Amino acid sequence: MDYMYKEVSIGFGAALVIYLVVAGYNVGPLLFLGVLGGLAFYLMRSRGVVKTFHKVPSEAQVQVSFYDVGGQASAIEELREALDFIKNRQEIRRLGIRPLKGILLTGPPGTGKTLLARAAANYTDAVFTSASGSEFIEMYAGVGAQRVRKLFKTARDSALKHKKNYALVFIDEIDVLGGTRGKTSSHLEYDQTLNQLLVEMDGIDVDDEVQLLVMAATNRADMLDPALLRPGRFDRQVRVELPDKEGRLEILRLHTRNKPLGPDVSLAELAGDTFGFSGAHLESLANEAAILAMREGVDQVTKTHFHEAIDKVIMGGKLDRRPSVEEMKRVAIHETGHALVSEFVRPGSVSTLTITPRGSALGYMRQTSEDDRYLHSQDYLENQIAVLLAGAVAEEMMLGFRSTGAAGDIEQALQISEQLIRGGMSELGFVSLDSLPPDAKHKAMGDILKCQEKRVRQSLESHQAGLRGIVEFLLKREKISGDEFRSLMDGSAA
Numbered sequence: 001m002d003y004m005y006k007e008v009s010i011g012f013g014a015a016l017v018i019y020l021v022v023a024g025y026n027v028g029p030l031l032f033l034g035v036l037g038g039l040a041f042y043l044m045r046s047r048g049v050v051k052t053f054h055k056v057p058s059e060a061q062v063q064v065s066f067y068d069v070g071g072q073a074s075a076i077e078e079l080r081e082a083l084d085f086i087k088n089r090q091e092i093r094r095l096g097i098r099p100l101k102g103i104l105l106t107g108p109p110g111t112g113k114t115l116l117a118r119a120a121a122n123y124t125d126a127v128f129t130s131a132s133g134s135e136f137i138e139m140y141a142g143v144g145a146q147r148v149r150k151l152f153k154t155a156r157d158s159a160l161k162h163k164k165n166y167a168l169v170f171i172d173e174i175d176v177l178g179g180t181r182g183k184t185s186s187h188l189e190y191d192q193t194l195n196q197l198l199v200e201m202d203g204i205d206v207d208d209e210v211q212l213l214v215m216a217a218t219n220r221a222d223m224l225d226p227a228l229l230r231p232g233r234f235d236r237q238v239r240v241e242l243p244d245k246e247g248r249l250e251i252l253r254l255h256t257r258n259k260p261l262g263p264d265v266s267l268a269e270l271a272g273d274t275f276g277f278s279g280a281h282l283e284s285l286a287n288e289a290a291i292l293a294m295r296e297g298v299d300q301v302t303k304t305h306f307h308e309a310i311d312k313v314i315m316g317g318k319l320d321r322r323p324s325v326e327e328m329k330r331v332a333i334h335e336t337g338h339a340l341v342s343e344f345v346r347p348g349s350v351s352t353l354t355i356t357p358r359g360s361a362l363g364y365m366r367q368t369s370e371d372d373r374y375l376h377s378q379d380y381l382e383n384q385i386a387v388l389l390a391g392a393v394a395e396e397m398m399l400g401f402r403s404t405g406a407a408g409d410i411e412q413a414l415q416i417s418e419q420l421i422r423g424g425m426s427e428l429g430f431v432s433l434d435s436l437p438p439d440a441k442h443k444a445m446g447d448i449l450k451c452q453e454k455r456v457r458q459s460l461e462s463h464q465a466g467l468r469g470i471v472e473f474l475l476k477r478e479k480i481s482g483d484e485f486r487s488l489m490d491g492s493a494a
Helices: 002-024 028-046 073-087 089-095 113-123 144-159 189-203 243-257 267-273 280-297 303-315 325-345 379-401 404-422 438-461 463-475 482-493
Strands: 102-106 126-132 167-173 209-217 236-239 350-354 364-367 479-481
Touching: 028 089, 073 102, 073 113, 073 236, 089 126, 113 126, 113 167, 126 144, 144 167, 144 189, 144 209, 243 267, 243 280, 267 303, 280 303, 303 350, 303 364, 325 350, 325 364, 325 379, 325 404, 325 438, 325 463, 325 482, 350 482, 379 404, 379 438, 379 463, 404 438, 438 463, 463 479, 463 482, 479 482
Parallel strands: 102 209, 102 236, 126 167, 167 209
Antiparallel strands: 350 364, 350 479
């Protein structure tokens, strides 16, 4: 409708100017005033004076329920409790309860914070109005504060227009405008914008005609100003974490319910293979698997498609570049070394072994995930270091020297050795890593890596024949599954 009005207005204006010219009138002053008016409108719009928030979704867009959000049972339960508080307006008035004004959703990217906010709006039958933190920040002083006022006004007006009692304002990436005040001393626009947000939240009252709730999301809650987090502003903080195995299974069911799955697809197995995936990663995984099936012209999405999609989500797409024969052999030795030691420390752990270049990697070995771990023991961390060092040790054994391909592995191994020291699991005992002299820390980390390197070398030297056989097979096939790898190991042992 807005575009139609603009077109009619422009057409009418052009027709009027032509008529005046034909009639012999001097239209110079009129055109001059029109240009000035247009310039003034442009400047006002660029400063945010006439900026409006168009992110008020239609009813069809808002209809997202908590049943559409998988893998976040605890976050949903906590959010429902807070929202029930708001819905029972008469009860909270009777008991003299102050309504919750703000709920802050914190957690890693892609875990479903925005989806939870939409589901909350649907749960409370509220008008949903959203904005991003970056929309409030401009170089002109006062523009951000004005946009905050307009956002809250838009939410209230939309609720009245739709004859609803509740309005939900959602601010994504709130750390952009809600950062600790005083850090940007050269420009006060950030502080003014945050001050206005605090004022608007303080103005929310239980007796308002439209009950307003502010929800916000951030990946960096540590950056927010303390005044924003105190009770009376954001009263509740809801953690939206990466899903566990059961959560990943629930999310996969949601994203595959409209896809024809082959009989060999096990969603429980896929949930186990996708440790560390967020909801967004899992949605992308299901989508990429369906795309691969479409490219092949098949009617069902199979296990092979999903495994290929996992590799693509983790590592990226296949590259056109082909390494030289010598490099391919080195990569095959490197990845086979990782895989052998991985099987030694945890039998059945190898999922895929490939020397097909993807992303920034020339090859990789993917492990099957164990049950989700939240605590790591000393032997678990030492085994991880052994697997990481195995590639470089295998290169040195078979080719006489190492390469830069192990740089990322060594960096990770050093980080794990630091974890061992911090957890009191090194020869240093219980120490403060911050007060530890650099040379003592360096020696302790070096000793940990040398111990695991010796262990890895002994294991690989006793399986050199198997290592050579698997490398030759991998060079022919470029990619082998974990079951094929274990069959080759058993054959070489026999």
